[in-house]
Amino acid sequence: MSSLFFSLAILLVQSGIFGAICMKIAEDKGRSGGLWFWVGFVFGLWAIIIVAILPKKVPVSKEMTNVNTLREYKNLLDSGIISREEFERKKSELMSHPKPTYSPPPANNSGSTWICPECGKKNPLTVRSCRECGREK
Numbered sequence: 001m002s003s004l005f006f007s008l009a010i011l012l013v014q015s016g017i018f019g020a021i022c023m024k025i026a027e028d029k030g031r032s033g034g035l036w037f038w039v040g041f042v043f044g045l046w047a048i049i050i051v052a053i054l055p056k057k058v059p060v061s062k063e064m065t066n067v068n069t070l071r072e073y074k075n076l077l078d079s080g081i082i083s084r085e086e087f088e089r090k091k092s093e094l095m096s097h098p099k100p101t102y103s104p105p106p107a108n109n110s111g112s113t114w115i116c117p118e119c120g121k122k123n124p125l126t127v128r129s130c131r132e133c134g135r136e137k
């Protein structure tokens with residue numbers, strides 16, 4: 001009777017260890033640790049083999065990836081590897097989606113055309129006022 005209890009206890013401890021290993025591997029792969037603990041608990045070594053060959057789970061959303069990336073950049077900032085400017089730039093890059101707000105190109109009147117500062121239309125150099133809105137060059 002006591003030897004049966006003893007082997008049962010060993011079995012439980014063993015299952016617990018398998019479960020814990022399974023949970024650790026699963027969490028490293030971005031999977032549910034709680035679920036894999038029980039899979040490991042029940043199936044032991046087999047569950048460890050299965051969870052070990054499973055591919056890493058792809059992050060669910062792009063937003064989450066951005067947040068994680070930003071967190072890494074924050075770490076880099078905190079450890080002084082990158083400057084605050086670099087961090088802020090990266091932050092606005094990651095956080096502004098779909099695209100950063102459009103800014104019109106600078107009105108450089110080079111080449112054969114000039115760009116109207118009023119409406120942004122390209123006019124030939126030969127015309128003195130904008131063909132679109134009539135603004136003087």
Ligand SMILES: [Zn+2]
Binds near residue numbers: 117132
């Ligand atoms: Zn114009």
